[in-house]
Amino acid sequence: xxxxxxxxxxxxxxxxxxxxxxxxxEVSVHIAPGNPGTASVGTNHPVDAFDGDAVAALAVEVGAxxxxxxxxxxLVAGVADAVRAVGIPVFGxxxxxxxxxxxxxxxxxxxxxxxxxxxxxxxxxxxxxVVGALDEFGPPYVVKDDGLAAGKGVIVTTDRDAxxxxxxxxxxxxxxxxxxxxxxxxFALSDGEHVLPFEPAQDFKRVxxxxxxxxxxxxxxxxxxxxxxxxxxxxxxxTVIQPTVDELQRRGTPFVGLVYAGLALTAxxxxxxxxxxxxxxxxxxxxxxxxxxxxxxxxxxxxxxGLGGHAPLEWGSGAAVGVVVAAEGYPESPxxxxxxxxxxxxxxxxxxxxRDASGRLVxxxxxxxxxxxxxxxLAEARDAAYAKVAAITLxxxxxxxxxxxxxxxxxxxxx
Numbered sequence: 001x002x003x004x005x006x007x008x009x010x011x012x013x014x015x016x017x018x019x020x021x022x023x024x025x026e027v028s029v030h031i032a033p034g035n036p037g038t039a040s041v042g043t044n045h046p047v048d049a050f051d052g053d054a055v056a057a058l059a060v061e062v063g064a065x066x067x068x069x070x071x072x073x074x075l076v077a078g079v080a081d082a083v084r085a086v087g088i089p090v091f092g093x094x095x096x097x098x099x100x101x102x103x104x105x106x107x108x109x110x111x112x113x114x115x116x117x118x119x120x121x122x123x124x125x126x127x128x129x130v131v132g133a134l135d136e137f138g139p140p141y142v143v144k145d146d147g148l149a150a151g152k153g154v155i156v157t158t159d160r161d162a163x164x165x166x167x168x169x170x171x172x173x174x175x176x177x178x179x180x181x182x183x184x185x186x187f188a189l190s191d192g193e194h195v196l197p198f199e200p201a202q203d204f205k206r207v208x209x210x211x212x213x214x215x216x217x218x219x220x221x222x223x224x225x226x227x228x229x230x231x232x233x234x235x236x237x238x239t240v241i242q243p244t245v246d247e248l249q250r251r252g253t254p255f256v257g258l259v260y261a262g263l264a265l266t267a268x269x270x271x272x273x274x275x276x277x278x279x280x281x282x283x284x285x286x287x288x289x290x291x292x293x294x295x296x297x298x299x300x301x302x303x304x305x306g307l308g309g310h311a312p313l314e315w316g317s318g319a320a321v322g323v324v325v326a327a328e329g330y331p332e333s334p335x336x337x338x339x340x341x342x343x344x345x346x347x348x349x350x351x352x353x354x355r356d357a358s359g360r361l362v363x364x365x366x367x368x369x370x371x372x373x374x375x376x377x378l379a380e381a382r383d384a385a386y387a388k389v390a391a392i393t394l395x396x397x398x399x400x401x402x403x404x405x406x407x408x409x410x411x412x413x414x415x
Contacts, residue, residue, distance in 0.1 A: 015037040094256075118271055137176065187287070188241045204400060214332075
């Protein structure tokens with residue numbers, strides 16, 4: 001019997017989710033509102049992702065067996081609650097549980113209650129408190145907007161004036177100690193009680209090669225991490241994700257969906273940098289490219305309380321590397337409306353694209369495409385990804401050239 005899924009969102013993450021779900025011949029995929037890429041793997045619907053009632057009505061109309069809410073902002077706005085109210089299973093936390101990402105202060109409070117290791121931090125409600133916290137922690141300064149900021153609400157800098165300017169643009173901020181060491185993204189499915197982890201991935205936040213320039217929503221990612229400590233996933237589940245899920249359940253706001261733990265592997269051990277309440281973009285694209293477990297089955301199990309005793313996720317051998325192609329001017333003021341060619345290749349996920357009046361594919365956002373290559377090694381996956389990037393044209397577009405470069409070189413050196 002065919003299962004019907006409705007994916008909510010417009011970005012590269014949603015294209016990857018729809019693509020992975022559609023690989024199952026027994027799954028019919030609908031996307032709202034979707035993008036030109038999702039139209040190739042399912043049926044797009046012009047519904048406002050923030051309108052919970054409209055999303056719920058569409059889910060009923062298409063006979064959805066499962067709704068997957070992709071972006072964080074509709075989750076924080078309570079879209080999942082509206083769909084659950086009409087009796088349809090949802091993969092995505094309630095508005096209350098989504099505050100794990102919606103408020104960094106709330107996330108710190110949950111971590112403290114659960115005994116989860118994270119950076120020491122101060123919540124600042126005025127500039128006097130900000131200045132005091134900056135002086136307390138010293139450089140490098142880490143200043144985070146307390147609310148949602150589309151992946152660009154954080155500044156890490158040695159420039160005290162820049163840190164103060166960033167804080168001045170936020171209603172409330174978290175100032176925290178700088179965490180040394182490499183960063184890792186670890187996703188885990190949660191049914192509110194049990195968790196099922198993905199393999200770790202690493203993304204690249206800075207706009208330029210060598211981690212130069214401002215933070216972005218992410219310029220690329222790769223998986224697996226050959227350099228990650230043995231047992232890292234088990235340790236993070238035990239010390240970070242499971243305690244967090246347990247604490248949210250204890251509070252009466254069980255987390256059903258995807259817990260995304262952004263981690264720093266510091267000299268003092270694993271520390272949480274941030275939590276997100278949804279699949280990360282661009283890590284999702286390479287991760288789902290390698291996933292062998294049918295995606296519908298595990299998302300539905302999470303949405304219906306069925307992860308207890310579930311077998312571990314199965315992964316394909318080899319590696320996957322995703323490279324973001326961004327529009328000229330990203331992240332400050334991306335240019336839109338430029339024609340795109342070469343984006344119909346396998347492994348090219350649309351994020352900021354649209355069709356113009358004549359039907360041409362054009363840029364419509366800052367991060368335009370995520371291009372994924374696979375191979376037996378990271379070096380092969382990198383070569384495949386960058387070969388696809390070279391075949392794409394976008395006037396003024398750019399990309400980083402060093403995604404997974406160090407890790408692939410180290411892997412080759414160890415062979």
